[in-house]
Amino acid sequence: MAPDPQQNGTVEKSTQPPPTKEPKKLKKEEKKDEDLSEEDLALKQQLELYVERAQDSDPGVQKLALESMRQEIRTATSSMTSVPKPLKFLRPHYGTLKKFYETMAEGDLKRYLADIISVLALTMSEEGERESLKFRLLGSVEDIGSWGHEYVRNLAGEIGVEFQTRQIEDKPVDDLMELVKQIVPFHVKHNAEPEAVDLLTEVETLDLLPDHIEKANYKRTCAYLTGMASYMSEVDDMQVLDIAYKIYMKFEKYPDALRVALRMDKLLLVEQTLVSCKDALELQQLCFILARQGVTFELEDHMIIGNEDKKELLQDIINNSKLSEGYLTLARDLDVMEAKTPEDIYKAHLIDGRASAGANVDSARQNLAATFVNAFVNAGFGQDKLMTPPPVEGSDAGSWLFKNKEHGKASAAASLGLITLWNVDDGLPHLDKFLYSTDVHVVAGALMGVGMLNCGIRNECDPAYAVLYEYVGKEDPAIRIGAVIGLGLAYAGADKEEVYALLSPLLADSKNGLDLIAFAALSLGMIYVGSCHDGIAQAIIFALMERSEAELGAPLARFLCLGLGLLYLGKQDAVYASLEVAKTLSDKISKYLQVTLELCAYAGSGNVLLVQKFLAQCGEHTEKGENYQSSAVLGIALVAMAEELGSDMAIRSLEHLLQYGEQNIRRAVPLALGMLSISNPKINVMDTLSRLSHDSDVEVAMTAIVGFGLIGAGTNNARIAGMLRNLSSYYYKDPSLLFCVRIAQGLVHMGKGLMTLNPYHSDRFLLSSVALTGLITVLHGCLDMKAIILGKYHYVLYFLTLAIQPRMLMTVDENLRPLPVPVRVGQAVDVVGQAGRPKSITGFQTHTTPVLLATGDRAELATEKYIPLSPILEGFVILKENPDYQQEP
Structure with a gap:
């Protein structure tokens, strides 16, 4: 001592x-x-x-x-x-x-x-x-730095505490700011950028940062800023991202700046980025990033000064017209072009004889399941063996259609839209012939198919609106619902005024059935997702006020609530006014609407307080018939999915709900687990779902089986495929559960393993609101499996189309032709704030593009011959030749 x-x-x-x-x-x-x-x-x-x-x-x-x-x-x-x-x-x-x-x-x-x-x-x-x-x-x-790093670091910590104290006591802080102005340059100069950012954040002067950043350290600084944004409140989050945007723009890193602008959801900044970028190739890369995010964006001449001659090409890229071509190139490269049948997926020969014995128990239900499996597996390939078989003498291309009953025909006709997904020119002729059918269900399905076909694609001829608008006014409710859903799918996220003018009168007409009004509200919510549109919000609230207690208790009423919630998707505090109005509505729907509004508004925000609120609601003891708790369970997953740690904690919380929750809560848990690891088959989630798929409560088992489909969607995961085969044998006598197993099998093999449903992309930095919309809708539909998915509204499953994306990396040359290059693909490693130049991927393998990327994978070029124009190697990446590259002798 x-x-x-x-x-x-x-x-x-x-x-x-x-x-x-x-x-x-x-x-x-x-x-x-x-x-x-x-x-x-x-x-x-x-x-x-x-x-x-x-x-x-x-x-x-x-x-x-x-x-x-x-x-x-x-x-x-x-x-x-x-x-x-x-x-x-x-x-x-x-x-x-x-x-x-x-x-x-x-x-x-x-x-x-x-x-x-x-x-x-x-x-x-x-x-x-x-x-x-x-x-x-x-x-x-x-000079403060002459005393060494540790001294400066200690001083920075004390300044932060002193600043907070003085703020509370309302004392001047000028002397502290003088010190800050000495410390920040010292930190930045000595590779301690995160500490400089932390200090400026604590003393609330982050806007001083761009002046100190140089070309040598902008990458580390911006990586720290963007990583930190996930853990801050909405206001601070925007300020931090804004600083990152300014730094990227200062060094003319336009693709990075565009990603930050999209994360902030500010179209003005998107426009500013395009205006500043003068390089024609880089502009094309920016357009690919916009297309992947699903942004509807019209280019004006002033945005592309100097590149006006490329306007048509750039607009085509934004409109996603290259997506089908790129996807089929990937499929050819991987040699999976041959159409698959549902039997190829079921692999009944691998199971004991039991499955085949029960195959014809309920043939219409089985045929409907086969329709969905066929559509999911062959999605985007433009050909299959049920709906588009090669013409044989005496056979009719539509013969499979009539193996389905009534509303089953609607899903069968609509499946053509999914099979020809993204390829408008080839898909429309296939669907067109069904529009002249005398069967209303076939016409309704074809209208949905037209919407699906145009999903995420914008076409200057606007075929979807041209085909669908006249059917909205028809007399038959089935056809009207088909047209309304088709419009919702085709224009999700497009804020299209004509569709608003067409659909809003449906909400006001009290003569319309609840199903038509529910789907109209849902479609409007999808088209104006995240726009906080007052007119639609009021129309939906009035529609809710006019409906009787019995109707508000019906399963489809949840879509009215969801339509309103989608208007505020990701908009956090903007939902406050509608939330207050929701409290005044009928008790039958009020709580469900409040929960749905909150889960949509804060989806992907990681708001811990809201997760705690939802958990508390799950702990309340309710009267029979209350269904807001199941929505609260989904809310936990949707709010917590923002980052890895949050989702892992949410998975643990959901485990507790399974042990202590009541039946309506347990039914929603598998869906929430599916959302937390969508297209990402985690072993612990798989084991939980496997346990629940044999649950004594039939609805828990059903949602667990659908959960399998969600976590394995598009991965071809062999373990899940094996579990589902065993379940098909286990439930061969129960047509409803067997139907769920078939749907899950179709999802796991979606696009023959080339697709994903994950709404996060660009290295988990960007969240596609359109993709999230489709997922939330299907999850809400699955909360009442018997009435919706197993009833006559099974086509709700097609809303997943909004989230479907190829999980590919396609490298193209300066003329946008495929350019095979070696790339390393491995597990992504978080390198934010780490010293030196740490490796950003681990356990990698080297492949030649095009390649598939699983959730959590990251790719980097294995050659220095080319320079990628995008900082993140996902989707379409343009490569230009490296002028400094020297061929090794």
Whole structure:
């Protein structure tokens, strides 16, 4: 233990003989001194002499002693794990020097001593005293970095605390800001950009950051800023992203700037990025990024000055017209073009004889399941063996259609839209012939198919609106519903005024059935997703007010609530006014509407308080018939899915709900688990769903089986495929459960394993609101499996089309032709804030593009021959030749 500094000081200055107990202490010190090396002992005695001389009455002696002491401290080099020796030896004199400081006259010497005490406070100051900062402010205003990194880091921490204290007490902070202006450049210069960002965030002056950032360190700084944004409140989040955007624009990193602008959902900044980018190739890459996010964007001449001749090509890229071509190129490269039948997926020969015995128990239901499986598996390929078989003499292309009953025909006709997905020119002729059918269900299905076909694709001829608008006014409700759903699918996220004018009168007409009004509200919510459109919000609220108690209790009423919620998707506090109105509605629907509004508004925000609120609602004991709790369970998943840690914690919370929750809560848990690891088959989630798929409650088993489909969607996961085969054998006598198993099998093999439903892309940085819309809708539909999915509204499953995307990396040359290059694909590693140049992927394999990317995978070029124009290798990436590349001899 170090001797008491006060006492030690008096020993040094005292001329009186010491008391009787002192020799023991001196012996101890002598013993201690004996342990030191000669060099250290000399340094210790030297420093003690400086302390003594610093208290001399002669200013010249004082100055020399202080100068020498400063020199010793500054030049001290020691291992990173221990305190530098001068600080260690000066510890006992900390109190002495502080006392002497109080007695000194104002002047340079006093400031010099303040500097030294400030450094000593680094190891000696009492907890919470902030003495290092106090003496720094009293000291000389000289280069702060000369005292070393640890000192500056400690000072930055004390400034943060002091700033908060002064803010509360309403005191000026100018002196602190002066120090901040010295510390930030020091941090930035010495590769401590995260610490500079933290300090500026604490003192609320983050806007000073761009002035200090240089080309050498903008990447690390922006990576830290964008990573930090996920953990901040909405207002701070926007400010942090705005700073990152400014830094990227300062260094003309337009693809990065565009990603940040899209994350902030600010079309003005998107436009500003396009205007600033003059390079034609880079502009094309920006358009590919916009297309992947699903942004409806019309290019004007002023946005592409100097590249007006490329306007048509750029608009085509934004409209996603290259998607089908790229997807089919990937399929050819991987040799999976041949159409698959449902039997290829079921693989009944691998199961015991039981499955085949039950195959014809309910043939219409089985045929309907086969229709969905066929559509999901052959999605986007433009050909299959049920709906588009090669013409054979005496056979009719539509013969499979009539193996389905009534509303089953609607889903069968609509499946053509999914099979010819993204390929408008080839798909329309297939669907056109069904529009002239005398069967209303076939026409309704064909109308939905037209919507699906145009999903995510914009065409200058606008065929979807041209075909669908006249059917909205027809008499038959089935045809009208088909047209309404088709419009919702075709124009999701497009804010199309004509569709608003067409559909809003349906909500106001009280003669319309609940199903038509529910789907009209849902379609309007999809088209104006995240727009906070007042007109639609009021129309939906009036529609809810006019409906009877019985209708509000019906399963489809949840789509009215969801339509309203989608208007505020991701808009957080903007939902407040509608939330207040929701509290005034009928008790039958009020709570469900409130929960749905909140889960949509805060989806992907990671808001911990809201997750706690939803958990609390799941703990309430309710009367029978209350269904808001199941929506709250989905809310937990949708809010927490923003980042890895949050979703892992949510999965654990959902486990508790399974143990203690009531039946309506348990039914929603598998769907929430499916949402948290969508297209990402995690072992722990798989095991939980496997357990629940044999649950005694039939509806829990159903949602667990659908959950399997969601977590394995588009992955061809062999383990899930095996589990589902076993379940098909286990439930072969139960047509409803077998139907769910078939749907899940179709989803797992979706697009023959080339697709994903994950709404996050661009290295999990961007969330596609259109994709999330489709997922939320299907999850809400599955909350009442018997009435909706197993009833006559099974076509709700087709809303998943909004989330379907190829999980590919396609590299193209400057003429947008496929360019095979070697790439390394591996598990993404979080390198934000790490020192040096850490590897960003681990466990990689080298492939030649085009390649498939699973959830959590990251790719990087394995050659220096080309330079990618996108910072993230996903989707379409344009490569240009590297001028500095030299071929190895």
